[in-house]
Amino acid sequence: MARTLAPMTDTGFSISGALRTHIAGWQRELASIRRLAAKTREAYGRDVDQFMAFLSTHIGGTVDLDDLKLLRPADLRAFLAARRRNDLSSRSLARALSGIKSFFTYLEREGIMALEALSVVRTPKLPRGLPKPLSASEATGAGRTTHEIEDRPWVAARDAAAIALCYGAGLRISEALAVTRSQLDGTTLRVIGKGNKVRLVPLIAAVRSAIDAYLELCPFTVAATEPMFRGVRGGPLSPRLIQLRLEQLRGAMGLPASATPHALRHSFATHLLARGGDLRAIQELLGHASLSTTQIYTHVDGERLVEAYRAAHPRR
Template sequence: MTDSAFATDGFVRSQRDAWLRELGSVRRLAPKTLEAYGRDLGQFMSFLAGHMGGPVTLQSLKDLRGADIRAFMAQRRSESLGSRSLARVLSALKSFFGFLEREGTLATDALNVIRTPKLPRSLPKALSIVEARNTISETDAMEDRPWIAARDMAVISLCYGAGLRISEALAVTRTDLEADTLRVTGKGGKIRMVPLIAPVRQAIDTYLSLTPFKLWPEEPLFRGVRGGVLSPRLIQLRMQDLRSALGLPPSATPHALRHSFATHLLGKGGDLRAIQELLGHASLSTTQIYTAVDTERLLDSYAKAHPRG
């Protein structure tokens, strides 16, 4: 490929720089994502410069055809770029040309005929029932300070015993707590009510009895050592310690406990619609992935246990 620094004229470079500034300041993309998008566009411009026999100009972009983009994507795939990376490349190109259209610089239909590469479907990794139980019971042994041990136990119990996302667990307030139910604010501000089984409620009450901080009704329950709202990173690190202590796979994260909640409920005959409500999924199709997880686990157990397996 041509060196991307010489692949475009000054005007196109200025548009690229303005696009990247918008992504950083308005959309607030992470620095690594910005770097990847800039690199993807640079590689595309380098390809076009070689493809068209000279630096890319505004007119070059106006003349762009779907076949040009397909040729670029085919070249990237021939360089062993995976489907996820190709999807990101296409996303970067659509973002750049969308920016040019919003600015009134140019409009093109070339990208509309390009399909996003099909991504492999990855199944969530659930812990076994025994692994999930051991994760919770072992939490106490990870920490000498009783209130912190109780705090981590309560958060991890909410992830597995109530199927909460880590962000949902850390946002729980006293006002959200009722005798045997919990009011959860999920994605998009959607509210759902989740049952609190006795061990989860007990874990929360133990933490509340030990925490050294005054907790106001509308403020998050779970606090760091200085009294600020607890960072999810600390629970992720706690799970890292538990993985080492229990010999669990790298996939054993706080979110894996939520997956385990859904998988184990389904395995015990739980209704898929009810599980959808408990998880706060907007679409049943999102919840249906757990049927594949449960089938996979069943077939694996069958293969291991059957005499002819």
């Protein structure tokens, strides 16, 4: 497949009708069978579009299935190199390759074609970024400080309850703000996470108390099946407002810039692990599909141990 490489372009590409039909089928599978989140599906779709755009320029015409069957590792590497020249990060490149592999896996599963070249191309190495948890006092103090800096009692109670769910139950902010009263069952919360996967999370007394305090003060009547967190006009609460609240708390409490709603979830996992929590149990509580995702917290706890050792050991 001898070709002259051309500059990367994302527009003006052409693909055959049959290939377009297969792409549509793959996207339907991502939604209905794999049940990927909408943003993930959109990102995968953009990645495949950009790959087809590259191939259209690469071969100088309409891309069809026969062209895909002839792809070599060098063609795939050329695509990644072109994207790199467009200043894409290693993480974005890895996701692009993941989206492309997902499409070709679909083609193979449907008996349309198989592409061995993909198995040869390595995923770009990613820097291992460790989460930055808050201390226990910082995380638990955020709810109290919210009541001090917000003069509307129901809004303060609302934000404190959302923060409590992130730290006290390990929820993503999107999961916390989507909680309905029908998902609450005494001291247990049924969480609908990524890909509509359901998990049960225990609610400690402090978290349940914060939720009850908010529900008692909330001025709006909200159906049991609707998100219970509401904005000041009665609509569903935007995650941005909780992010802004954390920005205020950073100033009021002297918290680091890394103090975000997601950092509260990191803190939940890190503090459980530090107190002897089982890694598998923490995986279930966080809703991680893979244990390898949860294992990052063992590195966090290990770093804190090393820091304590260096600070305290007499022969440091």
